[in-house]
Amino acid sequence: MDGLPTRVTAPVWGIETIGLSRTYGRTTAVDDLDLTVPEGAIYLLAGQNGAGKTTVMRLLLGLMRPDGGESRVAGVRSGPRGDVRAHIGYVPETHELPYGRMRVGHLMDHEASYRRTWNHEYAGHLVRELDIDRSRRLGALSKGEMRRVQLVVALSHRPRVLLLDEPTDGLDPLVRDTVLRLLVEHVSDTGTTVLVATHVVHEMDRLADHVGVLRGGRLLAQTTRDELRAKLRRYRFQAPADWRPPEVPVAHRNGGAGEYEWTVWGDESSVVAHLTQSGASVTAASPLELNDAVLTLLRMENR
Amino acid sequence: MFVSLDSADPRPIYVQIMDEVRRAIALGALAPDAALPSVRQLAADLRINPNTVQQAYRELEREGIVYVQRGQGTYVADGAVPQRERARLLKAVAARAIRDASRHGFTVDELIEGLREEEST
Numbered sequence: 001m002d003g004l005p006t007r008v009t010a011p012v013w014g015i016e017t018i019g020l021s022r023t024y025g026r027t028t029a030v031d032d033l034d035l036t037v038p039e040g041a042i043y044l045l046a047g048q049n050g051a052g053k054t055t056v057m058r059l060l061l062g063l064m065r066p067d068g069g070e071s072r073v074a075g076v077r078s079g080p081r082g083d084v085r086a087h088i089g090y091v092p093e094t095h096e097l098p099y100g101r102m103r104v105g106h107l108m109d110h111e112a113s114y115r116r117t118w119n120h121e122y123a124g125h126l127v128r129e130l131d132i133d134r135s136r137r138l139g140a141l142s143k144g145e146m147r148r149v150q151l152v153v154a155l156s157h158r159p160r161v162l163l164l165d166e167p168t169d170g171l172d173p174l175v176r177d178t179v180l181r182l183l184v185e186h187v188s189d190t191g192t193t194v195l196v197a198t199h200v201v202h203e204m205d206r207l208a209d210h211v212g213v214l215r216g217g218r219l220l221a222q223t224t225r226d227e228l229r230a231k232l233r234r235y236r237f238q239a240p241a242d243w244r245p246p247e248v249p250v251a252h253r254n255g256g257a258g259e260y261e262w263t264v265w266g267d268e269s270s271v272v273a274h275l276t277q278s279g280a281s282v283t284a285a286s287p288l289e290l291n292d293a294v295l296t297l298l299r300m301e302n303r
Numbered sequence: 304m305f306v307s308l309d310s311a312d313p314r315p316i317y318v319q320i321m322d323e324v325r326r327a328i329a330l331g332a333l334a335p336d337a338a339l340p341s342v343r344q345l346a347a348d349l350r351i352n353p354n355t356v357q358q359a360y361r362e363l364e365r366e367g368i369v370y371v372q373r374g375q376g377t378y379v380a381d382g383a384v385p386q387r388e389r390a391r392l393l394k395a396v397a398a399r400a401i402r403d404a405s406r407h408g409f410t411v412d413e414l415i416e417g418l419r420e421e422e423s424t
Binding site: 040042177180181184185187188189205206207208209226229236238283284286287289 | 343346407
């Protein structure tokens with residue numbers, strides 16, 4: 001379907017990629033990508049496995065070289081020298097760290113020693129909130145314990161940009177909830193720009209103010225949460241037996257035998273007008289929860 | 304003040320927060336000059352984007368229902384009249400009831416009749 005937005009506007013970008021591309025052998029992981037995250041935004045990057053989310057983050061960090069295009073994070077160009085990493089807090093997708101025999105406390109001291117902006121008081125607060133034992137060896141940590149340590153490391157130097165790759169993966173429901181609260185407090189206090197990739201989209205429903213849906217390394221859609229709520233709606237309507245459906249951009253069809261529920265992209269007034277003119281009588285138009293909206297967008301492109 | 308949000312509610316979150324503040328004023332739970340929770344506090348309690356709370360407070364300020372003391376907080380304005388907030392809330396409740404009735408194929412008259420019957424049983 002045409003007409004899905006892929007451009008947002010903002011006075012300053014927290015993250016910006018221009019024509020960013022990266023291939024692995026013959027596979028294109030990131031394809032001419034123009035990803036734009038306004039400064040201070042919480043941006044959900046959604047997509048199936050292999051859509052390119054992790055590669056985008058690694059390119060932003062300068063951990064790998066792009067085949068084309070460039071990217072900037074907090075105004076600093078991503079590159080192999082790694083200057084950009086001083087401004088980024090990163091929770092990687094993987095739960096593994098190379099130094100298994102190192103203790104948690106040692107890792108944190110090590111991070112603190114080369115992060116100029118490391119805030120010891122704040123780090124201590126996060127360690128208590130997340131119930132982390134500094135004396136444990138990294139190699140002995142469970143997935144969830146490792147994730148908590150990674151979150152403390154990413155947040156404690158108060159970076160201008162957070163790149164969170166599946167930040168709640170491996171966490172139990174209580175800790176997940178605590179992490180969401182800590183993230184809200186962090187954003188309130190710092191105005192940090194957040195790019196978060198997650199499969200647990202519903203967790204971000206009330207947090208994300210921008211959404212990008214990635215597929216095959218390209219953005220199917222990039223928009224604000226408000227626009228998504230306004231433009232992608234579920235219409236319930238009744239229609240007579242001899243009804244001829246109107247030409248509207250339907251993302252999902254449901255129903256039959258007189259009663260229908262369609263998910264349509266467009267201005268509500270215009271969609272309702274088209275449906276009404278076709279002889280249908282619309283009884284409701286409602287926005288979708290973020291998870292449903294993302295699923296709908298992903299399925300649309302599958303057609 | 305207690306704020307509760309409903310994910311299934313078609314009202315945007317910031318509008319739901321505005322209506323919760325109205326409700327607290329209408330019920331007398333928030334009197335003039337009473338402090339609203341800070342943006343940080345409410346956002347953290349509800350696990351929502353702080354900008355959403357900010358937006359709700361800004362709109363309430365524009366309507367003259369709250370005032371902002373820079374660097375201190377947000378307070379209920381003298382101009383916030385409980386009766387008027389009650390009236391606004393009632394209008395919103397009525398609009399939702401009509402929408403729900405219409406979705407199920409009922410007219411406003413049928414809805415009113417249904418409400419009367421329900422109340423008398």
